[in-house]
Amino acid sequence: MTENLHWLGHATFRWDGSKTVYFDPWNIPSASKKADIVLITHEHFDHFSKPDIAKISDEDTVVVAGEAVTCQLKAQRELLRDILTVSPGDSIDLSGVRIKAVASYNIGKSYHTKASKKMGFIVTIDGVSIYHAGDTDNIPEIKDVKCDIALLPVGGTYTMTAEEAAAAALAIKPKAAIPMHYGGTAGTPGDGKRFEEFLKGKVEVKILKREG
Numbered sequence: 400m401t402e403n404l405h406w407l408g409h410a411t412f413r414w415d416g417s418k419t420v421y422f423d424p425w426n427i428p429s430a431s432k433k434a435d436i437v438l439i440t441h442e443h444f445d446h447f448s449k450p451d452i453a454k455i456s457d458e459d460t461v462v463v464a465g466e467a468v469t470c471q472l473k474a475q476r477e478l479l480r481d482i483l484t485v486s487p488g489d490s491i492d493l494s495g496v497r498i499k500a501v502a503s504y505n506i507g508k509s510y511h512t513k514a515s516k517k518m519g520f521i522v523t524i525d526g527v528s529i530y531h532a533g534d535t536d537n538i539p540e541i542k543d544v545k546c547d548i549a550l551l552p553v554g555g556t557y558t559m560t561a562e563e564a565a566a567a568a569l570a571i572k573p574k575a576a577i578p579m580h581y582g583g584t585a586g587t588p589g590d591g592k593r594f595e596e597f598l599k600g601k602v603e604v605k606i607l608k609r610e611g
Contacts, residue, residue, distance in 0.1 A: 406607035439464035440516035441535035498522040503533035549573040554586025565597035
């Protein structure tokens with residue numbers, strides 16, 4: 400189920416299937432595979448990188464993001480044909496790929512406020528539903544997420560800690576939970592293993608090897 404999913408570091412993932420879908424491309428190789436769809440959770444530098452979007456875009460690439468991102472991209476229209484603006488709660492269908500934007504925010508800290516409408520995405524493609532949580536805490540809305548694969552931040556500081564992310568995984572009950580957003584700008588390389596230990600015997604955890 401996760402064989403088409405590739406972790407490119409931090410919060411960056413690529414799905415290779417009937418469509419090539421990137422989540423939050425950042426610090427990826429110049430020769431990276433071109434994207435059919437690029438999803439950007441929010442405008443912070445480690446999630447929204449115009450140079451990285453340019454590396455994987457051609458005339459058929461569609462970028463889906465919130466207004467804080469799309470208003471910046473529209474100034475570079477020569478790079479992209481389709482730029483779609485969504486907010487938490489919106490759902491769209493792109494050539495059979497179903498995309499739902501969901502809330503993503505902090506509780507008790509101001510890095511990612513609810514009012515700023517940062518988001519995560521639930522993407523259904525090739526019969527698999529993937530939840531990319533974005534930069535979030537274990538917010539009440541997480542209990543409503545239904546997915547096969549949950550990509551959850553575990554590094555703390557700006558997001559959930561490994562223990563908090565494990566609690567979120569228990570609420571979601573995915574077929575597989577994958578840690579992200581650790582060992583770099585936040586957290587330690589061991590946070591993924593800590594996340595796995597908290598969920599041992601409860602939810603299957605896959606720690607992907609970084610590619611690229």
